[in-house]
Amino acid sequence: MIRGWVLAGLLALAVAGCDSGGDAAPETPAADPLAQVRAAAAKTAGAPARVTLSAPNVKVAGATDPGGKVLTLTATTKADGETTESQVRVVGDEAWMTLGKTYLPNLDPTKFIRFPVSEFATASLVHLGDPFDPAGLKGLSAAMASATRTGEGAYTGLLDLTEASPGTSRGLLPATAEQLEGNGGVSQSVPFEASVDTEGHLTSLKVTLPTYASSAMFAGFGQAVEVAKPGAAEIVEVPDGVRRLLAG
Numbered sequence: 001m002i003r004g005w006v007l008a009g010l011l012a013l014a015v016a017g018c019d020s021g022g023d024a025a026p027e028t029p030a031a032d033p034l035a036q037v038r039a040a041a042a043k044t045a046g047a048p049a050r051v052t053l054s055a056p057n058v059k060v061a062g063a064t065d066p067g068g069k070v071l072t073l074t075a076t077t078k079a080d081g082e083t084t085e086s087q088v089r090v091v092g093d094e095a096w097m098t099l100g101k102t103y104l105p106n107l108d109p110t111k112f113i114r115f116p117v118s119e120f121a122t123a124s125l126v127h128l129g130d131p132f133d134p135a136g137l138k139g140l141s142a143a144m145a146s147a148t149r150t151g152e153g154a155y156t157g158l159l160d161l162t163e164a165s166p167g168t169s170r171g172l173l174p175a176t177a178e179q180l181e182g183n184g185g186v187s188q189s190v191p192f193e194a195s196v197d198t199e200g201h202l203t204s205l206k207v208t209l210p211t212y213a214s215s216a217m218f219a220g221f222g223q224a225v226e227v228a229k230p231g232a233a234e235i236v237e238v239p240d241g242v243r244r245l246l247a248g
Contacts, residue, residue, distance in 0.1 A: 111236035136169035
């Protein structure tokens with residue numbers, strides 16, 4: 001019995017010596033946090049998901065399926081003690097939006113106005129450079145300049161918004177340089193916080209400007225998203241000039 005223990009001990013020492021020798025495999029370095037959070041943003045941007053966006057006095061909730069080319073959102077805004085709700089639907093190359101409130105005469109703000117998707121990009125509250133990326137993950141992931149892992153699936157970092165193409169979505173963030181200047185003049189060192197689930201999806205993103213903050217939450221990855229085109233009775237026809245005015 002003692003001899004068996006001695007032999008086992010010698011074998012263990014031999015194995016340990018081989019593992020610690022010069023031929024041992026080097027330790028795998030930790031994955032780059034910036035690459036991880038960018039990859040997570042790209043994965044979420046390409047997946048069907050439920051999405052909730054929020055900014056001061058604005059909340060947007062709905063679902064999108066980039067592969068199926070459908071989107072549905074409800075936007076609730078508060079101003080001067082009044083709450084306004086508007087609806088957004090996109091199916092393929094067609095988009096519809098209710099205004100919720102308007103000063104234009106003879107225009108029912110509860111009816112849907114039809115837009116070509118190309119015009120809808122500027123008409124929408126959420127700056128839809130890509131109508132199926134309402135949170136602007138494609139633009140914001142390109143703008144991610146640095147990231148640090150702060151915990152399991154948790155990251156902080158900085159955005160350089162000058163790296164986000166003007167043609168990409170930015171969710172509820174200010175869309176133009178002029179709007180950014182109005183929110184502290186910061187564009188190249190904007191703090192963000194992000195969360196990533198165990199499957200590699202970005203589940204939350206919070207972006208903070210000195211006088212403004214917006215956040216996005218994602219869930220229900222891979223679940224079917226069904227969006228119906230508004231019926232004829234739900235649509236109001238407007239002159240091209242009015243539609244272009246609203247799209248501007």
